[in-house]
Amino acid sequence: xxxxxxxxxxxxxxxxxxxxxxxxxxxxxxxxxxxxxxxxxxxxxxxxxxxxxxxxxxxxxxxxxxxxxxxxxxxxxxxxxxxxxxxxxxxxxxxxxxxxxxxxxxxxxxxxxxxxxxxxxxxxxxxxxxxxxxxxxxxxxxxxxxxxxxxxxxxxxxxxxxxxxxxxxxxxxxxxxxxxxxxxxxxxxxxxxxxxxxxxxxxxxxxxxxxxxxxxxxxxxxxxxxxxxxxxxxxxxxxxxxxxxxxxxxxxxxxxxxxxxxxxxxxxxxxxxxxxxxxxxxxxxxxxxxxxxxxxxxxxxxxxxxxxxxxxxxxxxxxxxxxxxxxxxxxxxxxxxxxxxxxxxxxxxxxxxxxxxxxxxxxxxxxxxxxxxxxxxxxxxxxxxxxxxxxxxxxxxxxxxxxxxxxxxxxxxxxxxxxxxxxxxxxxxxxxxxxxxxxxxxxxxxxxxxxxxxxxxxxxxxxxxxxxxxxxxxxxxxxxxxxxxxxxxxxxxxxxxxxxxxxxxxxxxxxxxxxxxxxxxxxxxxxxxxxxxxxxxxxxxxxxxxxxxxxxxxxxxxxxxxxxxxxxxxxxxxxxxxxxxxxxxxxxxxxxxxxxxxxxxxxxxxxxxxxxxxxxxxxxxxxxxxxxxxxxxxx
Amino acid sequence: xxxxxxxxxxxxxxxxxxxxxxxxxxxxxxxxxxxxxxxxxxxxxxxxxxxxxxxxxxxxxxxxxxxxxxxxxxxxxxxxxxxxxxxxxxxxxxxxxxxxxxxxxxxxxxxxxxxxxxxxxxxxxxxxxxxxxxxxxxxxxxxxxxxxxxxxxxxxxxxxxxxxxxxxxxxxxxxxxxxxxxxxxxxxxxxxxxxxxxxxxxxxxxxxxxxxxxxxxxxxxxxxxxxxxxxxxxxxxxxxxxxxxxxxxxxxxxxxxxxxxxxxxxxxxxxxxxxxxxxxxxxxxxxxxxxxxxxxxxxxxxxxxxxxxxxxxxxxxxxxxxxxxxxxxxxx
Numbered sequence: 001x002x003x004x005x006x007x008x009x010x011x012x013x014x015x016x017x018x019x020x021x022x023x024x025x026x027x028x029x030x031x032x033x034x035x036x037x038x039x040x041x042x043x044x045x046x047x048x049x050x051x052x053x054x055x056x057x058x059x060x061x062x063x064x065x066x067x068x069x070x071x072x073x074x075x076x077x078x079x080x081x082x083x084x085x086x087x088x089x090x091x092x093x094x095x096x097x098x099x100x101x102x103x104x105x106x107x108x109x110x111x112x113x114x115x116x117x118x119x120x121x122x123x124x125x126x127x128x129x130x131x132x133x134x135x136x137x138x139x140x141x142x143x144x145x146x147x148x149x150x151x152x153x154x155x156x157x158x159x160x161x162x163x164x165x166x167x168x169x170x171x172x173x174x175x176x177x178x179x180x181x182x183x184x185x186x187x188x189x190x191x192x193x194x195x196x197x198x199x200x201x202x203x204x205x206x207x208x209x210x211x212x213x214x215x216x217x218x219x220x221x222x223x224x225x226x227x228x229x230x231x232x233x234x235x236x237x238x239x240x241x242x243x244x245x246x247x248x249x250x251x252x253x254x255x256x257x258x259x260x261x262x263x264x265x266x267x268x269x270x271x272x273x274x275x276x277x278x279x280x281x282x283x284x285x286x287x288x289x290x291x292x293x294x295x296x297x298x299x300x301x302x303x304x305x306x307x308x309x310x311x312x313x314x315x316x317x318x319x320x321x322x323x324x325x326x327x328x329x330x331x332x333x334x335x336x337x338x339x340x341x342x343x344x345x346x347x348x349x350x351x352x353x354x355x356x357x358x359x360x361x362x363x364x365x366x367x368x369x370x371x372x373x374x375x376x377x378x379x380x381x382x383x384x385x386x387x388x389x390x391x392x393x394x395x396x397x398x399x400x401x402x403x404x405x406x407x408x409x410x411x412x413x414x415x416x417x418x419x420x421x422x423x424x425x426x427x428x429x430x431x432x433x434x435x436x437x438x439x440x441x442x443x444x445x446x447x448x449x450x451x452x453x454x455x456x457x458x459x460x461x462x463x464x465x466x467x468x469x470x471x472x473x474x475x476x477x478x479x480x481x482x483x484x485x486x487x488x489x490x491x492x493x494x495x496x497x498x499x500x501x502x503x504x505x506x507x508x509x510x511x512x513x514x515x516x517x518x519x520x521x522x523x524x525x526x527x528x529x530x531x532x533x534x535x536x537x538x539x540x541x542x543x544x545x546x547x548x549x550x551x552x553x554x555x556x557x558x559x560x561x562x563x564x565x566x567x568x569x570x571x572x573x574x575x576x577x578x579x580x581x582x583x584x585x586x587x588x589x590x591x592x593x594x595x596x597x598x599x600x601x602x603x604x605x606x607x608x609x610x611x612x613x614x615x616x617x618x619x620x621x622x623x624x625x626x627x628x629x630x631x632x633x634x635x
Numbered sequence: 636x637x638x639x640x641x642x643x644x645x646x647x648x649x650x651x652x653x654x655x656x657x658x659x660x661x662x663x664x665x666x667x668x669x670x671x672x673x674x675x676x677x678x679x680x681x682x683x684x685x686x687x688x689x690x691x692x693x694x695x696x697x698x699x700x701x702x703x704x705x706x707x708x709x710x711x712x713x714x715x716x717x718x719x720x721x722x723x724x725x726x727x728x729x730x731x732x733x734x735x736x737x738x739x740x741x742x743x744x745x746x747x748x749x750x751x752x753x754x755x756x757x758x759x760x761x762x763x764x765x766x767x768x769x770x771x772x773x774x775x776x777x778x779x780x781x782x783x784x785x786x787x788x789x790x791x792x793x794x795x796x797x798x799x800x801x802x803x804x805x806x807x808x809x810x811x812x813x814x815x816x817x818x819x820x821x822x823x824x825x826x827x828x829x830x831x832x833x834x835x836x837x838x839x840x841x842x843x844x845x846x847x848x849x850x851x852x853x854x855x856x857x858x859x860x861x862x863x864x865x866x867x868x869x870x871x872x873x874x875x876x877x878x879x880x881x882x883x884x885x886x887x888x889x890x891x892x893x894x895x896x897x898x899x900x901x902x903x904x905x906x907x908x909x910x911x912x913x914x915x916x917x918x919x920x921x922x923x924x925x926x927x928x929x930x931x932x933x934x935x936x937x938x939x940x941x942x943x944x945x946x947x948x949x950x951x952x953x954x955x956x957x958x959x960x961x962x963x964x965x966x967x
Binding site for chain 1: 665667671672675678680682683686724725726734790803806910912916920
């Protein structure tokens with residue numbers, strides 16, 4: 001993909017030039033024609049913003065035709081939020097090349113990363129036809145984020161710089177300005193997230209649930225009717241754009257939920273006021289409706305294999321691949337392998353905050369962590385568990401990231417028992433018991449207990465292989481499965497000395513993405529939960545990092561937040577990656593694990609290869625599912 | 636009899652109170668609460684967690700209150716017919732369960748009828764033709780049914796039905812009929828899907844019932860009044876129906892107590908495997924995600940049905956069989 005970049009740049013340039021050029025005749029959507037004729041809906045010209053976002057499809061991606069219903073399978077009712085992720089209409093969004101681009105916004109200006117001026121599209125409307133204006137931003141900022149009852153602990157974190165809220169201005173109906181005194185590098189990425197920061201809300205709809213605009217007695221009636229404690233309950237329950245549970249809530253997404261939960265099947269209908277068009281003047285999305293069937297997640301592979309889904313990746317796993325391949329022909333679908341964008345599919349997390357003082361000292365010793373890594377036979381794991389389809393790697397950024405350096409990936413991952421044994425001997429762990437297990441300074445055998453969340457046998461399979469090679473280095477490994485909550489609590493309390501989990505969430509990062517995951521910033525980081533809690537709580541809980549490298553990471557994190565140029569951020573990123581490489585705080589095993597994606601043969605414009613990951617990428621989102629279309633036979 | 640009834644009904648109240656306390660404590664036993672398992676789920680999928688919002692929800696859901704107070708609100712609510720609020724669905728519990736109750740009852744009743752229709756003739760045949768080839772053959776079949784893991788049978792049958800009959804996998808109807816108004820096509824689609832869960836859930840029950848009916852009937856068939864009847868020349872069919880079979884049915888009546896809750900809960904594991912729109916999967920998911928009011932109210936509902944069912948079967952037994960007495964004191 002890296003080598004593709006220049007070509008993609010050309011493509012992008014072409015895209016921009018054509019968008020500025022021809023404006024094709026707008027075509028009415030056939031499935032909406034009847035409603036337009038009856039006067040229920042205005043014609044296409046009046047439904048679109050005056051400058052719609054034109055998507056130029058070319059090459060493999062051809063402009064298509066309207067119609068059809070996309071069938072998807074989901075495992076839980078809560079999963080309908082995936083439609084908001086797949087839809088991926090954001091104020092600003094990522095392109096497949098991971099560059100930020102105005103989407104719902106017509107454009108945006110940034111001054112010194114401090115002042116963000118957002119320009120809305122004139123004539124843009126909510127899915128119910130009401131105009132989308134700066135009033136919707138004002139409602140969010142003044143009546144939600146700054147409301148002491150709705151937001152008791154203040155506005156969300158990405159809107160705060162050094163604890164200070166922004167100044168928000170609304171120069172006119174189509175302009176909104178957020179400004180801070182210092183740079184806020186989190187703002188745009190938060191807006192572009194798969195689960196985005198919503199700084200706009202449909203004010204015309206939500207007002208009726210807000211005491212500032214609604215009569216107190218009417219509101220009281222609603223509270224009682226819905227059995228809520230207070231008006232916040234009523235308001236919050238309606239205002240869930242990400243969960244998509246409220247069919248009445250207007251939205252800007254390509255498809256709008258029309259089914260009130262609870263249900264086993266949710267129908268999302270096209271948004272007649274959606275802001276994107278193709279080069280032929282057809283309003284997107286091409287596909288009229290999306291049907292999500294809620295089934296047991298264990299049945300999803302079987303149902304997909306039976307041809308009951310048109311586009312499925314969720315709840316499919318690599319070990320379903322062969323089954324899907326065998327049924328693909330009979331049921332008219334393709335099985336494609338996409339990549340996952342995690343820094344490590346599996347990584348070992350030595351808990352540097354573990355309670356046992358002897359093990360804590362040992363785990364904090366760099367030579368010991370190196371020895372642990374050298375004693376893992378990653379190549380064998382690749383062959384035995386992953387059919388040699390994956391990359392043996394540290395837990396770091398992927399080759400597709402502009403921040404990648406080969407040494408980040410490959411240092412200290414070779415299988416070298418001799419070296420590992422030498423390192424361990426030099427640490428004074430040369431005594432062994434009759435099993436051949438090394439003895440700790442206090443005479444106990446060196447037994448490392450690895451906690452797993454007990455969710456997949458894959459983790460235990462990999463641990464089984466590591467157990468063998470560690471034994472050769474004189475380290476005894478035990479794995480303890482538990483449930484996810486117990487797992488996290490054990491790590492956080494320090495009872496766990498090591499755990500296994502996936503690595504960096506966003507390993508396709510650019511310098512503009514936050515490097516939070518590389519520094520102790522959250523209590524959910526299993527290598528240093530206490531230090532993370534310390535940062536997260538501003539020093540109220542947890543422990544202050546007492547390793548120089550960890551302290552430096554926190555400082556670098558702060559530098560990144562206050563950096564003013566791309567170069568500075570890039571420098572900080574590289575320094576942080578370098579520290580993580582040197583220190584090996586997490587022991588990555590493999591990454592680049594493929595993910596099966598099932599695509600109906602009649603569905604066009606789904607890329608043959610891509611990244612299946614929520615961040616970045618919003619799963620299918622950055623590939624614009626609104627441009628997917630069906631062949632004649634399914635329309 | 637009336638005194639007995641009143642006493643039994645009055646003892647149900649403390650029983651249910653104890654059950655409610657137990658249910659509540661057991662649901663709360665695992666570490667954390669709903670919101671923590673919610674955070675864990677979000678994070679495992681790489682989604683952003685807004686701690687401030689979690690704090691807000693904790694207050695809205697009342698999870699910041701002490702446990703005793705939570706229990707008290709739940710109990711008072713239930714007495715008034717308010718079963719609490721499901722965090723997972725963001726809906727009152729009654730709305731979550733309500734929709735599914737009807738389909739659950741359909742499946743359960745069909746299963747029970749299926750079980751009876753198969754088990755009765757076989758049980759009677761096995762008992763009257765003890766140690767014949769037929770008895771052995773049917774017993775083997777019965778044991779097979781008892782021994783086969785339900786979920787495995789379910790998967791195999793789903794696959795076969797899909798490949799040979801083109802039935803969609805799992806669920807109780809084709810996707811397009813979900814939430815659609817009732818029609819002939821919808822009914823047909825349900826019938827097309829219904830037989831698999833009925834057979835799967837039914838097989839193990841059938842086997843058990845065959846064994847019990849056979850054993851009970853055999854006990855009776857050895858008795859002297861049967862020999863006498865036979866000696867006096869009663870036709871064998873009439874003899875069987877009139878006396879031993881009726882007495883052998885006691886176990887069956889005693890079973891009603893267990894039947895009531897099963898009708899409502901459905902077979903949980905099979906329902907999850909087959910993705911049936913019944914209440915079973917909801918209960919399981921609620922227990923997993925610590926959606927405590929949904930799980931708690933549902934378990935309470937089942938407990939109430941069990942207690943009522945046991946009472947009903949006790950009364951029915953007393954009415955059916957004069958040898959059964961209402962209390963230990965009457966035996967003097």
